[in-house]
Amino acid sequence: MLIAFSVSPSGTGDSVSEAVADAVRVVRESGLPHRTDAMFTTVEGEWDECMDVVRRACEAVGRHGERVSLVLKADIRPGRTGELQGKLDRLEAAIARGSAGAGGTAGAEADVDDGTGDGTPDGVTDEGYASPS
Numbered sequence: 653m654l655i656a657f658s659v660s661p662s663g664t665g666d667s668v669s670e671a672v673a674d675a676v677r678v679v680r681e682s683g684l685p686h687r688t689d690a691m692f693t694t695v696e697g698e699w700d701e702c703m704d705v706v707r708r709a710c711e712a713v714g715r716h717g718e719r720v721s722l723v724l725k726a727d728i729r730p731g732r733t734g735e736l737q738g739k740l741d742r743l744e745a746a747i748a749r750g751s752a753g754a755g756g757t758a759g760a761e762a763d764v765d766d767g768t769g770d771g772t773p774d775g776v777t778d779e780g781y782a783s784p785s
Contacts, residue, residue, distance in 0.1 A: 654727040654735055655702045656692040659709050661717030671716035675709035682708075685736050692723075696736045699728075 659675050660668045676693060679686050682705045685696040693709075695702050706724065714720045729735065 653699055653702055653729065654694055654696050654739075655706060655724060656694040656726075657706055657709070657722060657724040658692050659706075659713045659720060659722045661713050662719040662721055664717040668716075671713045674712040674715070678709045678712050679705055687736060692725075694736060696733070702726075 661671045664671065676688055679688070679693050679695060682695070684701060684705060687694050695705050710720050710722055727735070
């Protein structure tokens, strides 16, 4: 499973960088595959280990204020591993296929089968927007 989350304290002033740094330390010390960008940190693992990391990150941020804000999005696909990079690899392959064809449109190739045989198109979420599945 992949969990992308953003956690920050409320009511602590303009900067939350120290609180967020404490949360990212928790993620890094977890040993789980992870990636942090400007908006979210994504961790990969089993349900219990991912949720434990999110809980501990929230606790770390909570030490910086009396209120914590958490935004979380999960991709739950039992039996799949390596998806932190695998989803990006499939997206890049779809983009490359679209660039090679004449008159291709951006994102048109994101709706291809992901090869799992589950019949679900790759790259479309229930919300209807593109996501590199």
